[in-house]
Amino acid sequence: MKKILVTGAFGLVGTELVLELQKRYGKENVVAAAHSKNPGEFDGILEQADVTNPEEVKALVKKHGIDTIFHLAGILSVGSEKNPAAAWEVNFNGLKNILNVAKDEKLKVFWPSSIAVFGPTTPKENTPLHTSLEPTTIYGVAKVAGELLCQYYFNRYGVDVRSIRYPGLNGWRADPGDGTTEYAIHIFYAAIKEGKYVCPLKPGTYLPMMYMDDAINGTIQLMEADPSKITIRTSYNLSGISFAPDELVSEIQKLVPNFQVFYEPNHTQAIADSWPKSIDDSDARKDWGWEPKFGLEEMTKEMFDNLKKKLKM
Numbered sequence: 001m002k003k004i005l006v007t008g009a010f011g012l013v014g015t016e017l018v019l020e021l022q023k024r025y026g027k028e029n030v031v032a033a034a035h036s037k038n039p040g041e042f043d044g045i046l047e048q049a050d051v052t053n054p055e056e057v058k059a060l061v062k063k064h065g066i067d068t069i070f071h072l073a074g075i076l077s078v079g080s081e082k083n084p085a086a087a088w089e090v091n092f093n094g095l096k097n098i099l100n101v102a103k104d105e106k107l108k109v110f111w112p113s114s115i116a117v118f119g120p121t122t123p124k125e126n127t128p129l130h131t132s133l134e135p136t137t138i139y140g141v142a143k144v145a146g147e148l149l150c151q152y153y154f155n156r157y158g159v160d161v162r163s164i165r166y167p168g169l170n171g172w173r174a175d176p177g178d179g180t181t182e183y184a185i186h187i188f189y190a191a192i193k194e195g196k197y198v199c200p201l202k203p204g205t206y207l208p209m210m211y212m213d214d215a216i217n218g219t220i221q222l223m224e225a226d227p228s229k230i231t232i233r234t235s236y237n238l239s240g241i242s243f244a245p246d247e248l249v250s251e252i253q254k255l256v257p258n259f260q261v262f263y264e265p266n267h268t269q270a271i272a273d274s275w276p277k278s279i280d281d282s283d284a285r286k287d288w289g290w291e292p293k294f295g296l297e298e299m300t301k302e303m304f305d306n307l308k309k310k311l312k313m
Contacts, residue, residue: 001068001108001223005031005060007051007098008073012182013112013166013215015174017070018044020216031064035073049073051094058101068108068223071098077116077271079178080139091142092149099153099161109161110223113147113235115208116140116180117165120274127276129237129283136274147234154233162222163235164215167279170299171212172306180271181207184248187261188303191252192313196260200268203246206277210240211294211302218290225288232283239279240292241299251300 004021008014009032021030022044032042033049045064050056051073060066073094080087095111102109118127119134133144143165153159168181176185183200190197218238222230249261284290294302 001025003029003031003065004068004070005033005064005066006070006072007033007049007057008035008071010034010174011072012169012171012174012177013212013219014070014072016171016212016216017072017219019173020220021070024220031060031066033060051097052089054097054101057097058105061101061105061107066105066107068110069098069102070110070219070223071095072112074112075139076177076179076182077114077137077139078180078268080142081137081267084138087138088142091139092145095146096149099149099159102159102161103153103157107159108223109159110219111146111150111161111163112219113143113163113165114139115165115167115275115279117143117147117235118274118276122276124277126278126280127237128280129232137271150235151233160227161233162230164219164222164238164284165235165279166215166238167208167210167240169210169212169215170303172303172310173212180268180275181209183245183268184209185303187245187248187252188307189311191256191259192304192307192311195256195258196262199245199249199261199263200266201245201272202263202265202269204244205269205272206242206244207272207275208239208242208277208279210238210292211299213302214240214292214294218284218292221290222284222288229287231287236284236287237279237281238284238290239281240294241296242278243296247296248300251296252304255300255304
């Protein structure tokens with residue numbers, strides 16, 4: 001990786017990934033591309049890009065001599081249900097455009113899949129990499145199709161595309177978005193600012209989660225791995241922590257003893273119920289040495305301390 005383009009550069013993952021890539025490869029070698037989101041102050045190379053317009057993407061690749069794309073632009077699970085047509089256009093056709101540019105320009109690509117590829121027929125515990133993929137959301141459908149498309153472009157055209165099925169990701173730098181697992185970010189804002197929170201999921205709803213530092217390190221580790229070590233060209237399972245809302249609340253209450261939570265499950269409960277409780281990521285551990293560092297207690301303290309500084313509270 002010498003010249004890197006990051007699409008969706010100011011979303012939940014992109015905000016932190018761009019900073020880490022700049023640190024490792026130099027600010028002059030990382031191009032942050034956003035569609036419409038204004039990052040405010042940004043120290044680095046900033047461009048606008050619509051991933052549904054392949055010529056726009058190709059022009060950026062040529063302008064900056066890009067050899068690697070981290071394609072993060074997308075619409076999350078809850079937002080996708082609000083506008084399935086737009087979700088398909090961005091999440092699937094956007095990926096197809098990136099892969100076509102990668103094929104033409106001989107680029108390496110990272111694309112994030114998600115635990116949303118799983119569905120009600122998937123085993124809930126220690127979910128294997130190769131299993132039933134029958135999602136019930138348009139977000140999940142696009143991710144399954146995207147995984148198969150990545151494998152196809154590798155097999156048919158030799159595109160070095162690599163992917164991770166992200167679990168729920170918890171980070172503090174970017175504002176939380178419209179995703180099923182992002183209650184676990186919103187809850188920290190509520191604990192710090194208001195001392196109370198209405199949780200959209202019921203107690204005991206276990207979901208695979210991960211602190212953002214682990215996700216960023218795992219992503220870069222995968223992309224830096226020798227191609228001979230990459231045996232999965234759909235998407236690797238990746239696991240960090242599995243917890244339920246009430247367990248997270250207990251950890252937060254160690255820091256905010258008077259924090260109150262009211263459980264009022266909404267439409268996101270059905271999505272959460274269709275996803276696994278825990279993930280088997282043995283292929284990632286075996287192939288390229290993946291190992292998470294943050295448990296629930298460590299993640300909670302990091303999230304709380306950093307958000308307090310961010311919010312100046």
